[in-house]
Amino acid sequence: MKILIIEDELDLLQEIKEFLEKEGFICEIAQDYPGAEEKIGIYHYDIVIVDITLPGGSGLQLIEKVKQIHPDTGILIVSAKNSLDDKLTGLDIGADDYITKPFHLAELNSRIKSVLRRRKFEGTQGITFNEIVIHTEDGSVKVKNTKLILTKKEYELLIFFIANKNRLLTKESIAEHLWGDNIDLADNFDFIYTHINNLCKKISRCGGNDYIQTFYGMGYKFTDI
Helix, strand or coil: CEEEEECCCHHHHHHHHHHHHHCCCEEEEECCHHHHHHHHHHCCCCEEEEECEECCEEHHHHHHHHHHHCCCCEEEEEECCCCHHHHHHHHHCCCCEEEECCCCHHHHHHHHHHHHHHHHHCCCCEEEECCEEEECCCCEEEECCEECCCCHHHHHHHHHHHHCCCCEECHHHHHHHHHHHHHHHCCCCHHHHHHHHHHHHHHHHCCCCCCEEEECCCEEEECCC
């Protein structure tokens, strides 16, 4: 899952980024309004964590922009204790939740997971696609009650496919989702095929079906239709 953290306090920004990356998220950062606006216009994020007060503009305006471009993106507001009106305004224009400074990173992580469940999987803690069952709380996966051992990228890839089932996903969108800004350094996207192939083989070994359809020159679709 890919997160954009918008926060002008550099120490807090780095602290949040390092913590969430250890939790398995792909994180990108912005310290001011112009930088955040640019990233929002280019990339699609699962979650945007946004401080309301930013150099160069308001986090509330960023929330509106995110909702216009990517209405399915979850938004978590970071706010000061005395900004109740701004928090309520943020919720009214599309934010999913807010957290007040100072906060524990574990609480932030819990809020993020809650927003993701509501946004992607209608509030459930488990994701089921036919014989595939994913427990998002502990990251375990089973196929026909057999535990499926996946790498971090394979797990993220499976979640991404199921969250976008029946949609054609380009190699570029898959790579950008899994690797974030770092994907700009890649010469090509051939490695995507390797990850998809490994994922299919592991599901098959556990008795599962191959739901990933290849559309040559276009991308991939995860479907049972």
